[in-house]
Amino acid sequence: MIKFLDLQKINAQYTIELQNAFSRVLNSGWYIQGEEVFQFEQKFAHYCGTKHCIGVANGLDALILIIRAYKELGVMTDGDEIIVPANTYIASILAISANGLIPVLVEPDLSSYNIDPSLIEKKITPKTRAIMAVHLYGNMADMLSINSIASKYNLKVIEDAAQAHGAEIGGKKAGSWSSASGFSFYPGKNLGALGDGGAVTTDDDELNSVIRSLGNYGSHQKYHNDFQGINSRLDELQAALLSVKLKFLDQEIAARRNVANQYLMRINNPEIILPKLDKDEHHVWHLFVVRVNERLNFQRYLSTNKIQTVVHYPIPPHKQKAYSSLNTLNLPITEKIHQQVVSLPISPVLTNEEVDTIIDIVNKYEG
Numbered sequence: 001m002i003k004f005l006d007l008q009k010i011n012a013q014y015t016i017e018l019q020n021a022f023s024r025v026l027n028s029g030w031y032i033q034g035e036e037v038f039q040f041e042q043k044f045a046h047y048c049g050t051k052h053c054i055g056v057a058n059g060l061d062a063l064i065l066i067i068r069a070y071k072e073l074g075v076m077t078d079g080d081e082i083i084v085p086a087n088t089y090i091a092s093i094l095a096i097s098a099n100g101l102i103p104v105l106v107e108p109d110l111s112s113y114n115i116d117p118s119l120i121e122k123k124i125t126p127k128t129r130a131i132m133a134v135h136l137y138g139n140m141a142d143m144l145s146i147n148s149i150a151s152k153y154n155l156k157v158i159e160d161a162a163q164a165h166g167a168e169i170g171g172k173k174a175g176s177w178s179s180a181s182g183f184s185f186y187p188g189k190n191l192g193a194l195g196d197g198g199a200v201t202t203d204d205d206e207l208n209s210v211i212r213s214l215g216n217y218g219s220h221q222k223y224h225n226d227f228q229g230i231n232s233r234l235d236e237l238q239a240a241l242l243s244v245k246l247k248f249l250d251q252e253i254a255a256r257r258n259v260a261n262q263y264l265m266r267i268n269n270p271e272i273i274l275p276k277l278d279k280d281e282h283h284v285w286h287l288f289v290v291r292v293n294e295r296l297n298f299q300r301y302l303s304t305n306k307i308q309t310v311v312h313y314p315i316p317p318h319k320q321k322a323y324s325s326l327n328t329l330n331l332p333i334t335e336k337i338h339q340q341v342v343s344l345p346i347s348p349v350l351t352n353e354e355v356d357t358i359i360d361i362v363n364k365y366e367g
């Protein structure tokens with residue numbers, strides 16, 4: 001079986017360095033908020049090209065804390081609206097509703113799978129406070145258009161960069177295009193920890209300070225609480241492991257790009273709709289998502305031929321039971337995407353033989 005994503009193999013590349021990092025933390029006797037987190041935050045901020053990085057417990061918390069900080073700063077309040085793509089992973093939307101704000105869903109562009117900027121303006125109301133851009137599958141949203149709409153209406157922009165570490169537009173990286181960005185280091189993400197982890201990047205000093213405090217019980221100074229915060233911190237251990245993996249991120253992105261280029265050049269089955277690419281340096285190929293009409297049939301065929309696939313995602317947020325009030329929304333592009341998408345295996349450790357096999361078998365699919 002060709003695995004969809006072989007995490008064991010990915011991390012095994014760095015066994016010695018990861019073990020050294022583990023030993024360093026074990027022997028330090030200091031496991032929360034120490035030198036490892038500080039060092040990783042500096043390195044990741046530098047990598048993204050932002051002034052600040054705040055390590056948090058996971059990607060969902062990163063997004064929740066950004067909005068929560070804007071509430072503490074009086075920029076947003078209960079009942080305000082945030083514009084978000086309708087076809088995102090549920091976490092983007094949870095971060096908005098968890099804060100008592102309203103997610104306003106906008107259809108994506110069928111060729112990029114990212115929010116369609118031409119549909120944003122008609123969704124702006126006096127209650128709109130922000131646009132959350134999601135760089136879905138590792139491909140940057142159209143940040144130039146999004147930022148120009150935001151500045152016209154005086155809105156904040158938040159990036160959900162959980163799938164896009166290292167993606168860029170014109171050399172400017174994901175996480176540096178907005179007021180604040182949320183990253184996830186969930187093990188399967190392009191920069192994955194060996195457990196949960198996340199981060200916020202921002203250039204805003206005040207936001208940095210409030211988010212840092214909010215994630216640490218609302219405290220800057222032990223036993224002094226300025227906010228009713230939560231406990232959402234990146235562990236020393238995960239930070240140490242992430243510092244190792246960050247060194248290899250660009251190399252891993254290049255390997256993913258190589259696989260994606262092979263697929264794009266050599267998959268030529270008319271039944272399969274390939275992802276479109278403007279300039280490939282933007283895309284970090286967290287996922288390689290194709291569309292087919294009879295998805296289940298296609299997945300069964302690949303599985304019979306020992307190729308594992310996954311669907312990102314089978315049910316759109318507005319059709320989830322958790323969002324019953326959104327169930328009646330009419331979002332045909334989002335629904336079409338959710339019915340047709342299939343993710344082929346892509347990873348930095350997929351071998352050339354495996355890529356050849358996948359291409360060969362996909363090309364022989366008869367619909």
Ligand SMILES: *Cc1c(COP(=O)(O)O)cnc(C)c1O
Pocket residue numbers: 058059060061088089091092134160162163183184185186196197198
């Ligand atoms: C993974 C992901 C998140 C959430 O990250 P966690 O670390 O799993 O909480 C948020 N948004 C998107 C688009 C994601 O893919």
